[in-house]
Amino acid sequence: MTLRNKIVIVTGGNRGIGRAISLAFAQEGAKVIIAARNETKAREVMDDIKKQGSECLFVRTDVSQSEEIHNLVKATLDEFKRIDILVSNAGIISIAPVVDLQEKEWDKIMEVNAKGVFLCCRAVAKQMIKQKSGKIINVSSRLGKVGVPRYAHYCASKAAVMVFSQTLALELAPYGINVNSVAPGIIETDMQRWEWEWDRKVRGMSLEELKDEALATIPLRRMGTPEDVARVVVFLASADADYLTGQSINVTGGMEFR
Numbered sequence: 001m002t003l004r005n006k007i008v009i010v011t012g013g014n015r016g017i018g019r020a021i022s023l024a025f026a027q028e029g030a031k032v033i034i035a036a037r038n039e040t041k042a043r044e045v046m047d048d049i050k051k052q053g054s055e056c057l058f059v060r061t062d063v064s065q066s067e068e069i070h071n072l073v074k075a076t077l078d079e080f081k082r083i084d085i086l087v088s089n090a091g092i093i094s095i096a097p098v099v100d101l102q103e104k105e106w107d108k109i110m111e112v113n114a115k116g117v118f119l120c121c122r123a124v125a126k127q128m129i130k131q132k133s134g135k136i137i138n139v140s141s142r143l144g145k146v147g148v149p150r151y152a153h154y155c156a157s158k159a160a161v162m163v164f165s166q167t168l169a170l171e172l173a174p175y176g177i178n179v180n181s182v183a184p185g186i187i188e189t190d191m192q193r194w195e196w197e198w199d200r201k202v203r204g205m206s207l208e209e210l211k212d213e214a215l216a217t218i219p220l221r222r223m224g225t226p227e228d229v230a231r232v233v234v235f236l237a238s239a240d241a242d243y244l245t246g247q248s249i250n251v252t253g254g255m256e257f258r
């Protein structure tokens with residue numbers, strides 16, 4: 001148990017990659033605060049965490065609302081007195097070519113994916129500066145490093161997460177705080193399944209064809225699992241990654257070399 005008694009906040013920690021991250025931290029002995037909107041789903045994860053003998057807390061949070069982030073930090077400190085690790089994982093996606101992209105849709109993606117990460121990091125960093133320690137891991141995407149047709153708004157939001165994380169790493173380095181991001185590739189979650197469903201309808205391909213198309217772009221020849229990402233996040237939060245900061249780690253099965 002490399003993270004025994006560490007206090008970790010996981011945004012969107014109730015589903016998909018966030019769920020796997022919450023469980024992986026609990027397995028390492030950390031106390032997990034699930035910051036999410038859907039309490040029912042969060043309670044299911046909390047039940048699993050409690051079965052592992054770890055403590056956890058649910059704080060209803062919309063990451064795009066600064067007063068809710070304020071409440072998240074306050075609730076965490078009231079209960080646990082400190083924050084050792086923040087994982088900004090919550091995110092949303094939509095698909096549209098730029099010429100059809102509605103201003104409202106651009107704003108929504110930016111509000112959650114980019115502003116949500118900023119708000120969480122700003123609030124938690126203030127506490128970590130007082131502690132003179134901490135690890136922040138933000139979930140970006142492979143699509144934050146490369147443009148892909150119909151994903152301009154999502155790509156821009158995830159590029160923002162990556163460069164924001166690099167900048168924050170420089171600002172927080174004097175306080176002994178590490179900030180890194182991860183850039184997952186194709187990970188089988190509700191989000192990915194929603195994308196395939198969209199492609200299936202719009203491009204008229206079967207799910208099997210879409211999966212084959214995706215697999216052909218992955219040198220390791222398999223989709224990623226939420227646990228693949230969770231293990232890298234746990235590593236970045238551990239003492240083994242003390243000399244890593246400002247990095248963006250690809251968790252893609254080698255996609256960027258295709």
Ligand SMILES: NC(=O)c1ccc[n+]([C@@H]2O[C@H](COP(=O)([O-])OP(=O)(O)OC[C@H]3O[C@@H](n4cnc5c(N)ncnc54)[C@H](O)[C@@H]3O)[C@@H](O)[C@H]2O)c1
Nearest residue numbers: 012015016017062063089090091141184186187189190191
């Ligand atoms: N699945 C992939 O292939 C993939 C690839 C690269 C990056 N990512 C990123 O990984 C992260 C997790 O994605 P996932 O695949 O598990 O998707 P998911 O849709 O299964 O989970 C997203 C989580 O974010 C939460 N969330 C969304 N908006 C929120 C808000 N305003 N406030 C609080 N929580 C909110 C959702 O409730 C959910 O818990 C996202 O940031 C996503 O962009 C996913």
